[in-house]
Amino acid sequence: MYFGLQTGWVSTMSMPASLMGFGLFRLLRARLGPLPFSPVENVLVQTVAGSMAIMPLGCGFVGVLPAMNYLLTPEEQGPIVLGLGKLVLWSLGLCYFGVVFAVPLRRQVVIRERLRFPSGFSTAVLISVLHGKANEGEGKTTTEGFASLAAREGEGQVQAVSSADGEGTKHAESWRRNVRLLLICFFVSGVFTLATYFLPVLRNIPVFGSVAASTWLWTLNPSLAYVGQGIIMGPATTLHMLLGAVVGWGILSPVAKSQGWAPAPVGDWENGSKGWIVWISLAIMLADAVVSLGYLALRSTIPYFPAFQSVPSRVKTMLGRRSHAGYTSISTSTDADDTTSSPNPRDSTVSDRDDNPLLGERQREEEGEEDDAPADQQISDRLVAIGLILSIIFCVVCIHIVFGDLVPLYATITAVFMALVLSIMGVRALGETDLNPVSGISKLAQLFFALIIPQSNKSSVLINLVAGAVSEAGALQAGDMMQDLKTGHLLGAAPKAQFWGQVIGATAGAVVSAFIYRMYTSVYQVPGDLFQVPTGYVWIFTARLVTGKGLPPMAKEWAIGSAILFALTTAVRTQTAGTRWHPLIPGGIAVAVGMYNVPSFTLARTIGGLLAWWWRSTMGWKDTPLIVLASGFILGEGFLSIVCLIMESVGVPHLGN
Template sequence: MSAQGPVIVRQLRRHARHSADKLDGGHQEFTFRVAFFGLLIGCLLCFTNLYFGLQTGWISMMSLQSALIGYLLSKFFPTPMSPQENVVLQTIAVATGTMPLAAGFVGILPALGLLDEERDGVPPLHLSWLGAVGWSCAVAFFGVFLSPPIRKQVIIQEQLAFPSGTATAQLISVLHRIPPPDTVVRQRHGYRELETEEPQSIPTAELVAEHVGAVDVEEPEVVVQEGWGALIWSFGASGAMTLAAYFFPVVFSIPLFGNYLASEWLWTFTPSLSYIGQGIIMGFPTTLSMNLGMLVGWAILSPVAKHAGWAPGPVGDMTTGARGWILWVSLAIMCSDSLVSLVPVVAEIAHKKLWRGAIKLGDIDAEPTEQEEKEVETADRLVPTRWVIWGLAGSIVGGTLLVWLVFGNEGIKPWATLIGFVMGGLLSVLGVRALGETDLNPVSGLGKISQLFFAWIQPGNIVANIIAGGVAEAGAQQAGDLMQDLKTGHLIHASPRAQFFGQLIGSCLSIIVTTTAYTLYNRAYEIPGPSFPAPTAYVWLGLARLLRDGELPNKSGEFMLAFAVLFGAVAAFKAYAQRRGLRHVKWIPSGVAFAIGFLNTPSFSLARLIGGIVEHVYYTRVGRERGGIRLIIIASGFVLGEGVVSIVALVLRTWGIGVASCWGCGHDMCGGCPA
């Protein structure tokens, strides 16, 4: 590096600090009001994600929605909220709201509760409240301390797109009337300038438009005036429908094609506004992939497996029924899609030597490295390297100790947990890279990689297999979610250190909130059960049993192989199309979404398809420039309405207040009604 290097770096940092001061007026970014409202929104998201995660296995970061709701709430502040404060607020909300998936409450813990002593050699494991808190603490902070060094590589050095984070930054810039962030990706694919080569990925502007529309034509006053109204009525409508479904369960279990297909083949319809809202947020291409999977799984493979005698039990039985049979095909699709999607990422990492500009472990004020030359934040706004080192060491050692205290030597050996954390760190890099390129974090496939590895180093131990997969998935999930927020902060000139503090306090509170909510749900409902089937729990347990026993349901292996090859080819073509920037790439089916259509009964997928169609028709007719974010506000209200009011239903169930009428539930598919 030339002698002028440090001088140039200091000038860039002073310029960045000056720009940030102009944007936020020199205000503090991590403030009490930001922390309070970020935690408040995050707690609502936490309950919402736990509710929907246990129902369908799907959760959402809701970063864009958190920023929007935070902006609306800021109108009650005595002084305006700065754009940087909004970034920190939504960072706290995301860290709080995504813990149900990061700590395995929608998959890992229900899977441990499904263990069978006769078949698995160990009785079901139901953690106490304190045990669940210990497990959550073990995995809640590893990804947080992992995110600062990964940020330096993928956001500062390579400037990956992170479409959701970029979309959130665009929205915040519009709401707060600041210049739009510079989203031009100058360093991609080997750190070459894009001006000198053909684009190899979808332009960021297109990806942003797919998320939030052309928000630059909306005035903030319009957002506030119309936003509150749209949010309140959509929240109220969804909440009212949720309460109606609690007292009259048939509202959410309509026998769309008659009682016979509903009771025997599980074909019902759930006209939930929240699922429609999820479909709007997910978009038409994703919901279309999900419903294609639903049709193949439930209208073709399920009847074939039943009538051929491959799945002789009741259709809904996860062991001998068609639902359990198509689960294996779903697992093959998810693994194939995720692993093939990671191949380009792994190849690029190997070629460019990801950590060749390794982080210095010494004084942070030392002469900048080549990687740090691109860093425009001052040292007082960055997370010091020593914090990262001590934090990673503490989270790994402390996490290993906590897992040992919760599960004991018979559950998983401490050395195996330690290896799980190491694998989690390596897999997190892959997941974050894939997320930055494609906006998809393949955590399901990454967790399965860990399960495969642990089936080799600790064979026959189902509990260890599931726990190790959960540790790896937690790191990848959390690091990926936080990286989207750090991308938003980078574009809006928010302090990475303030975001880091927000991530820590959000994770801390979410441990208590998520554990308490899960404990209450476990007491009031059977999990997995009719109301909360927890479909991903069967995926975790099914793969662990397969790796131990090597036994598959009759004829399922052939279908698994065929669908794995098919969707491996589809994933490869989609990855190629994305890197070449081909048109209509979004219409290539998503293997993960297709597989989710197998996991969930048709009722969930159909409602989401309605939302996807609404999103497509609305923006096609109105246009993204005129459509803006109104539809997103309504969809957010739909999702939050059912998630929050479900807390009321949980309290009613805990107090022994049951349904008012089971009229229309002759198909025995209504949650809450006696079979």
């Protein structure tokens, strides 16, 4: 919630959750004696934690609700301020149907196509390393397929085997080093967070002098949490965000100001270049969404047309059908394109066999398709069918109770079913690129509803916001569930247990998020210096755009030109995926995020991305300590922000004021 209200970026924190779960049980074992905590149980810990962490974004608390609460005008039936009870009901209504819908997609994208799901894959690697299942020096684990690790489970047995060959001592020392690093980073980040409370000026350090800082908003927020986020994002994404910041705040903002298109001060969302830039970033996001989702829709239909099975492989490659690794064992590499080949897949960390979903079931069995979970660990079709029907009905009823006649019943029902269709594309994009294009999905939903809801309807903007929120929630939670199912598949966790863990986490997260949102918005000014809610402005501007509310001067021309440019770059990116040229082609979503966020957030993340590049490429160090470093930075600020919230609520003064 804290980071989402600031920049709109929310992490599921799967890897930090795995680290914390492992450390907690390690400490409990030292105090209380042997406690069973296997990699399978760690998977369940991070499943529940991740499903909770995604709720501020999935339930719209960092974008849609601030737009409704603070940015809707009386002519648009706003502002709409929901009480705590309705906030809880709203979030519960959105938190289930995406989780249930992800289940039937699992066999296609995880078992048959073996899409990589890089974050889920990396989490499995981290868990395997933490539990002593990997030799970090070689980057290989002892896992050889579904449930093989679970079958050998038993912490005593594992430690005995490790100790026999000296690995137990080595692993224990590695664990102690990682814990020390985590605690040091946590402490440093926490201390800096407290310092920024008493000295708010530390959040805005001038980069190019005081004039550039005060007039053009070129400042740096040296938040270590943002550095940690940049480490997780990686150098390519953060550099694309930096490109967006340079173009938006270094070129477009001065041009719009000097030409009189945005005459107000730069930081004014309504008439300043800050608001003018948002329209350009919106056009880029929409172009990226249309091209990438259209491409994914084409790929999703290929398996259902037998005629494509005879198409030469070079044509399939042109359509983007590249090989996806078969995970007969886990590598510690987190690079989505880092695969190795071997004459025998069991002898390599990652097999380079072409997992073609067009192959028949018999041919797949002959080629050694991975075993799936036992039948008693699967989620039954009956449970999925009943759960999907009930969750959809529950969502529709909750939204109707919250908004009444302001949002027509047919609009909510249409939004839910549109969310299910778009979730398929989101899951596939996440599996291939580690990017769930929920922002683009929500914008497409808003565009669709602008076509079916009359502009004469006074609630058209509100309906547009609700429809987009429903679509985003479904795609986001389906993707999060699939990442967890990928992790569980690699480590032998039961899909049924993960499903119920996701449901439990989503329920708790939905309720807790409503309380935390109410706390933050009652203590801090929103929008304000600390919580600028940039995604709230993106949501409301998109709704006004597609419902015919008009654009600022020259924004239309620049938006169209930018959309055409990034439609072309997105098309090129889809065709170069997996090649060395792919990171050099700017990603539309990353560039757009760099545009609508002020430079202070982007610069800190870029530092993190470059740190990750230096760590891996120049120094050649292992990835696990890097994950620990980033986790400590993020967790330190996240936890201490609660202390800052308490101090703000009781009126502890800022020394800079």
